[in-house]
Amino acid sequence: MSTAAAEHAPGRAGADRFAARARGLTKAYGSGETTVLALDAVDVDIARGRFTAVMGPSGSGKSTLMHCLAGLDTASAGQVWLGDTEITGLKDRELTRLRRDRIGFMFQSFNLIPTLNAAENITLPMDIAGQEPDQQWVDQVIDTLGLRDRLKHRPSQLSGGQQQRVACARALASRPELIFADEPTGNLDSRAGLEVLGFLREAVDELGQTVVMVTHDPGAAAHSDLVLFLADGRIVDEMERPTAEAVLERMRLFAGGGRQTPDATFDGTAGHED
Numbered sequence: 001m002s003t004a005a006a007e008h009a010p011g012r013a014g015a016d017r018f019a020a021r022a023r024g025l026t027k028a029y030g031s032g033e034t035t036v037l038a039l040d041a042v043d044v045d046i047a048r049g050r051f052t053a054v055m056g057p058s059g060s061g062k063s064t065l066m067h068c069l070a071g072l073d074t075a076s077a078g079q080v081w082l083g084d085t086e087i088t089g090l091k092d093r094e095l096t097r098l099r100r101d102r103i104g105f106m107f108q109s110f111n112l113i114p115t116l117n118a119a120e121n122i123t124l125p126m127d128i129a130g131q132e133p134d135q136q137w138v139d140q141v142i143d144t145l146g147l148r149d150r151l152k153h154r155p156s157q158l159s160g161g162q163q164q165r166v167a168c169a170r171a172l173a174s175r176p177e178l179i180f181a182d183e184p185t186g187n188l189d190s191r192a193g194l195e196v197l198g199f200l201r202e203a204v205d206e207l208g209q210t211v212v213m214v215t216h217d218p219g220a221a222a223h224s225d226l227v228l229f230l231a232d233g234r235i236v237d238e239m240e241r242p243t244a245e246a247v248l249e250r251m252r253l254f255a256g257g258g259r260q261t262p263d264a265t266f267d268g269t270a271g272h273e274d
């Protein structure tokens with residue numbers, strides 16, 4: 001498996017190919033007898049310009065991995081790079097700036113500001129950072145996401161799918177090196193969910209973005225280029241060009257600790273299909 005076999009001293013060498021990397025990434029919560037090892041010496045390479053999905057049973061470490069790669073949480077041991085910047089060891093203020101300038105986030109709850117219209121929500125992170133939006137790029141994002149005629153609407157005047165599209169546009173607007181999406185379809189009906197997945201796909205294929213998505217849904221993961229499977233804080237497998245059926249089958253294997261039981265600890269189901 002390429003992640004496990006990856007070189008162990010990546011330095012700056014792979015920064016062109018990889019948007020993020022981790023070596024020996026370990027995260028422990030608590031101490032003494034109550035210690036939880038959420039990540040256990042994870043090696044991972046996130047390829048630029050690709051759509052990577054992270055799957056695994058509840059509690060397997062998906063969110064922790066995303067948070068550590070995105071500099072939202074600090075590692076207990078190991079190293080993390082964003083491009084050629086090692087983020088392990090950065091101070092809080094430096095991490096805040098790095099997240100603001102180089103990473104886009106999409107969460108299950110869209111986190112839109114209710115008093116601002118769609119256009120204002122989309123450029124809010126840049127406005128806060130005092131950055132001048134690249135209007136041509138922002139226009140391209142808005143048109144790609146089909147939001148042109150919704151820009152003056154406030155979140156309450158938009159459907160769930162439209163709100164998630166605004167959240168998607170906000171994540172893309174500053175043209176970040178890497179977009180992290182945590183269950184981006186979790187609150188949506190299957191049609192709106194499919195739309196959002198289609199837009200993330202377009203962000204990668206047409207806008208050249210890099211996306212990492214945490215999901216429980218094999219149907220959602222099927223939109224990615226590569227699925228990483230986590231179990232007990234380790235990457236235990238990966239799958240290129242996934243289909244929903246193949247992902248579901250693989251999940252059943254891991255969830256059952258090798259037993260092929262469909263109802264074990266995974267709380268996702270086959271969800272929406274392509």
Ligand SMILES: Nc1ncnc2c1ncn2[C@@H]1O[C@H](COP(=O)(O)OP(=O)(O)OP(=O)(O)O)[C@@H](O)[C@H]1O
Binds near residue numbers: 030037
């Ligand atoms: N702040 C915390 N304090 C203590 N333990 C934590 C904390 N955050 C996560 N954990 C533990 O770390 C492990 C991994 O959690 P994590 O949230 O990364 O899993 P997950 O795969 O994202 O789960 P889910 O699919 O349920 O969201 C779990 O055992 C969890 O209980």
